[in-house]
Amino acid sequence: MRATLSRARSACVALMLGGTLTGCAVGPDYSGPPRLDMPSHWSARSTSRRQTGTLDRWWLRLRDPMLNRLIEQAVEANPDVAKAKAVVREARATVQQTSAGLFPSVSGSASVTDNKTSSGSASAVVDSAPYTLHQGSFDSSWELDLFGGTQRNIEAAVRGAQSADEDLRDSLVTLIGDVAAYYVEARGYQARIALAQRTSVSQRDTEKLTRSKYEAGSGNAVDLAKATAQAASTEANVPTYQAALAADIHRLGILLGRPPDGVAALMARTAPVPAPRMPLPTGLPADLLQSRPDVASAERKLAQATAKIGAAEADRYPAVSLTGSVGTSALRAGDLAKYSSVSWSVGPSVTVPVFDAGKRQATVRIAEAQRDQAFATFHSTLLTALEDVENALVSLSQERVRATKLTEAAKNYREAAKLSRSLFETGSASFIDVLDAERSLYSAEDSLIQSKVSAAKDYISLAKALGGGWSDPVDVATPIIVDGNTGPHMREALK
Structure with missing residues (x-):
C-alpha cells in the first residue's frame, strides 16, 4: 500500500514538472456498481420470454379520461413533486458552485481617504498638511488542482445532480401510482354503494311481499323480522362506504395540491371501475437497474460516494496556489x-x-465507509424492487383467477335468487331459501367489485414496481416562489 502511494505521488510530481497536470487524480475511479447476481427471468412468469414494449403513460391502458386528467393536474401541482424539482435546481447549482473551483478568483477594491500625519518629539510636533489619498487594487488567487481534488468534488456534485433527477422521476412514479390507486378505490366504493342501494331496494320488496303474506295469514312473524333485518343490514353498509369514498376523494384532492374537497365535484358522477386489458411489458429483472428511478438514484449516490473518497484523498497531498x-x-x-x-x-x-x-x-476512512453504506443501500433498493415486481405479478395473476370464479359465482347466485323468489311467491319455496339466495348474491356481487378494484390496483402496483411513470419533459427551472424587488431598496418593517 505504501509503495503504491509512493508511486502515485511520484507520478503526480512528474506531471507537475512536465506541466501536464490536468490528468492527475487520486482515489478510486468509479466504473459502475459491483456485479450482483440477478435472476434471468421473473419467477412468476410461466415462460422466460421477454415481453417488449414501453411503460410510458401506462395509465392510458386503464382507458379512463377522468383519471388521465387528474394525473396531468397532479404532475403540475403536487407539492412533493415541486419539492423534488427544487432539489434538482439545488443540485445543479451545486455543480456550478463546485466547478468554479477550477478557475481563478479575482477581486478589486478602491478607496479615497483624507489623511493627516504628525511627526517630531514631545517638545516639537510638526503637522503635515491634510491630503487625500486615492488607492485601487486587484487581487487574484488560483489553487491548482494538481491531484484532482476539485475534479473529484465536481464529479461528486454531478452524480448528486443525476441522483436528484432520478429522485424527481421517482416522485412522479409514486405520485401517478397513488393517484391511480385512490381513483380506482373511489370508483370501487361508488360501485359498492350503488350495489348496496340496489340490493336494499330489492330486499325491501321482499320485505313487502313477506309482510303481505304475513297479513294474509300465509306467513309468519319470524320471516318478516328476518326480511326487515336483512334489508337494514345491507343499508347499514352504505354510510361506511360513503365515508371511505370521501376519504379517497379527499386524498386525491391533496395529491393534486388542492384542499381535500378540491376534486369532489369532478368525482360526483359515478363511473365504472377501470379495467385494464393490455398487459404491461415486464422486460427482464436486469432492466430495473435503469427503469426503476429509486434504484438508479441509489446507484448514482454510490458513484457520488466513490468520488468523495478521491476528494478526501487529494486533501492529503500538497496544495499549490498562484496569487497575484x-x-x-x-x-x-x-x-x-x-x-x-x-x-x-x-x-x-x-x-x-x-x-x-x-x-x-480518518477523513478518507469515513468516505470509504460512507461508500460502503451507499452500496448497501443500492443493493437493498434493488432487492426490494425485484420483490415488488414479483409480488405484483403474483397478485395480479391470482386476482384475475379469483375474479373469473367470482363472476361465475355471481351469475349462478343471480339465477338462484331469481328462481327462489319466484318459487316463494307461488308458495313452492321457503322464505329461508329466498333469504339465503339474496344474501349470497349480494355477497358475491360485492366481492366481485372488490376483486375488480384489487386487480386494477395490482396492475397499478406492477406498473410502479417496473418504474413506469411520466415520460414528458418536466420544467424544473421555474422556482415555486418568484421574488420581486430584490435590488437595493428600503427595507420594510419586520413582520
Whole structure:
C-alpha cells in the first residue's frame, strides 16, 4: 500500500514538472456498481420470454379520461413533486458552485481617504498638511488542482445532480401510482354503494311481499323480522362506504395540491371501475437497474460516494496556489495609472500537510465507509424492487383467477335468487331459501367489485414496481416562489 502511494505521488510530481497536470487524480475511479447476481427471468412468469414494449403513460391502458386528467393536474401541482424539482435546481447549482473551483478568483477594491500625519518629539510636533489619498487594487488567487481534488468534488456534485433527477422521476412514479390507486378505490366504493342501494331496494320488496303474506295469514312473524333485518343490514353498509369514498376523494384532492374537497365535484358522477386489458411489458429483472428511478438514484449516490473518497484523498497531498496583486495609489485620481504609483506582486505558494494526528487519513476512512453504506443501500433498493415486481405479478395473476370464479359465482347466485323468489311467491319455496339466495348474491356481487378494484390496483402496483411513470419533459427551472424587488431598496418593517 505504501509503495503504491509512493508511486502515485511520484507520478503526480512528474506531471507537475512536465506541466501536464490536468490528468492527475487520486482515489478510486468509479466504473459502475459491483456485479450482483440477478435472476434471468421473473419467477412468476410461466415462460422466460421477454415481453417488449414501453411503460410510458401506462395509465392510458386503464382507458379512463377522468383519471388521465387528474394525473396531468397532479404532475403540475403536487407539492412533493415541486419539492423534488427544487432539489434538482439545488443540485445543479451545486455543480456550478463546485466547478468554479477550477478557475481563478479575482477581486478589486478602491478607496479615497483624507489623511493627516504628525511627526517630531514631545517638545516639537510638526503637522503635515491634510491630503487625500486615492488607492485601487486587484487581487487574484488560483489553487491548482494538481491531484484532482476539485475534479473529484465536481464529479461528486454531478452524480448528486443525476441522483436528484432520478429522485424527481421517482416522485412522479409514486405520485401517478397513488393517484391511480385512490381513483380506482373511489370508483370501487361508488360501485359498492350503488350495489348496496340496489340490493336494499330489492330486499325491501321482499320485505313487502313477506309482510303481505304475513297479513294474509300465509306467513309468519319470524320471516318478516328476518326480511326487515336483512334489508337494514345491507343499508347499514352504505354510510361506511360513503365515508371511505370521501376519504379517497379527499386524498386525491391533496395529491393534486388542492384542499381535500378540491376534486369532489369532478368525482360526483359515478363511473365504472377501470379495467385494464393490455398487459404491461415486464422486460427482464436486469432492466430495473435503469427503469426503476429509486434504484438508479441509489446507484448514482454510490458513484457520488466513490468520488468523495478521491476528494478526501487529494486533501492529503500538497496544495499549490498562484496569487497575484496589482495596486496603485496617488494623491490625485489622474495619477493612479502612472507607472510610478503602481505596485504588484505575483508568485506561487505551497501548503504541505506535515502533521495532523491522522485527521486527513480518518477523513478518507469515513468516505470509504460512507461508500460502503451507499452500496448497501443500492443493493437493498434493488432487492426490494425485484420483490415488488414479483409480488405484483403474483397478485395480479391470482386476482384475475379469483375474479373469473367470482363472476361465475355471481351469475349462478343471480339465477338462484331469481328462481327462489319466484318459487316463494307461488308458495313452492321457503322464505329461508329466498333469504339465503339474496344474501349470497349480494355477497358475491360485492366481492366481485372488490376483486375488480384489487386487480386494477395490482396492475397499478406492477406498473410502479417496473418504474413506469411520466415520460414528458418536466420544467424544473421555474422556482415555486418568484421574488420581486430584490435590488437595493428600503427595507420594510419586520413582520
